[in-house]
Amino acid sequence: MHQLVERTTWLSVIVPAHNEEHRIQRTLADLRSALPTAEICVVANNCTDRTVEILRGIALHDPLLTFADIPAVVGKGGAVRVGFNLARGDVVAFVDADGATPAEELRRLVDVLGNADGVIASRWKKGAIVETQQSLKRRILSRGFNYLIRVLFKLPYCDTQCGAKIFKRSAIQDAMESVETSDFSFDVDLLYQLRRLDKCVKEEPSHWADRAGSSVDVKTAVPRMFASMVRLRLKYSPFRFVVPLLDRLAKLKPIAARRTLDVLVLSEHSPHSAATSVIEHEFFETCSKLRGERYRFTYCAAAALSADRVEKGALVKRRRLARLRLPFLYLSTLKDRFDCVIELSPTGRLWWTPLFSLKPKLVFSPLRDRLPAIYGKTRLARAVPSTAMDLAELIDATIIRGGPRLCAQADGSWILIERGNDLSVRRLPLLLAPEGVNVGTLPSIRLEPLRDTVERV
Missing domain, CATH: 3.40.50 (Rossmann fold)
Structure with missing residues (x-):
């Protein structure tokens, strides 16, 4: 088995998961069908349902599936970083467990990578195909958040929050050491670190469909994401001494992975x-x-x-x-x-x-x-x-x-x-x-x- 893993895991797909017992099996089956030789690393974060039990059963029949069970709350950012250190591929992909981005689309993004350091999928760039739209409320919040990101960090992307992203390991190895954001703003933190390192990350219009059953509470997630972005901006400014105070006031939980x-x-x-x-x-x-x-x-x-x-x-x-x-x-x-x-x-x-x-x-x-x-x-x-x-x-x-x-x-x-x-x-x-x-x-x-x-x- 070790020889097989060593030969074929040039691509690793990281799937952070929180209470995904109803969707994880189908998502993994689609990924394996589209990427039969890829290593898949699932990171179960604070799951209280049968997600881990399902993963154990799948792992018995899939030698290229590894998983981590994290009983503590480390957020999407912490889960992806654990997966990155667990993965062994030269190219590393992140994809959400809900299957909103089809597995075949992820395979297409791998082909698009080329000489770039990374490719991120976009629901808002011209040419994107969105089968099922999010609610109006979520679309307004998404566009407002993207405007904030452009103002604070000068990132040129139309969509930083789409779940599918692909990077060369050599390009993000150093960036991962600097990322501390643990919530859903992790994507922005990673892209900002890559920008500071002058890495080339392309944005590609993607095929995407909203999936029912999301466990994200917008009322709590949005204020926390806003506070995380303010923290990230302050961290790389002359006012970085304010960061510890902000962590306490906003009850942020930045987590570094080392x-x-x-x-x-x-x-x-x-x-x-x-x-x-x-x-x-x-x-x-x-x-x-x-x-x-x-x-x-x-x-x-x-x-x-x-x-x-x-x-x-x-x-x-x-x-x-x-x-x-x-x-x-x-x-x-x-x-x-x-x-x-x-x-x-x-x-x-x-x-x-x-x-x-x-x-x-x-x-x-x-x-x-x-x-x-x-x-x-x-x-x-x-x-x-x-x-x-x-x-x-x-x-x-x-x-x-x-x-x-x-x-x-x-x-x-x-x-x-x-x-x-x-x-x-x-x-x-x-x-x-x-x-x-x-x-x-x-x-x-x-x-x-x-x-x-x-x-x-």
């Missing part, structure tokens, strides 16, 4: 330096025990950002200049790359990260009582945990201050890390793939110097 959680570590010395302090040595030693875990640590040492001199006075002065240099480097290159920032402060010297970084922060310092007021919302610790498990728990508790995370495990499975009602770290397993399907493995932890990383950007 194969590895990127952590920026700021310290006096690098891990291999002979001059490391006790707290630095303990941190780097405990990090080395996180083999096969989901973290990638990038360190930035004051000594590495300055030219060391023999004269003590000159060395201290240059290290201060290094601290002044970091904010400009961070804001210009690194601000969107990390999930959290860790400061190691054995002597009380600080990097002043709250002044230029909105990421969740963790400070290890035996002098924590001397930290200034700007570190009031930072997670503080006097000592580094002695075990890798305790350190991972502390890092996870820090990261989820910035929102839930979908994270890959070393065995290829996925978990949702979020904050529980008692503010503890809650981990929910997500992936239930058919037995025997290998969904990939993760590399061991890597410690990367900041300079080497920046050169690759």
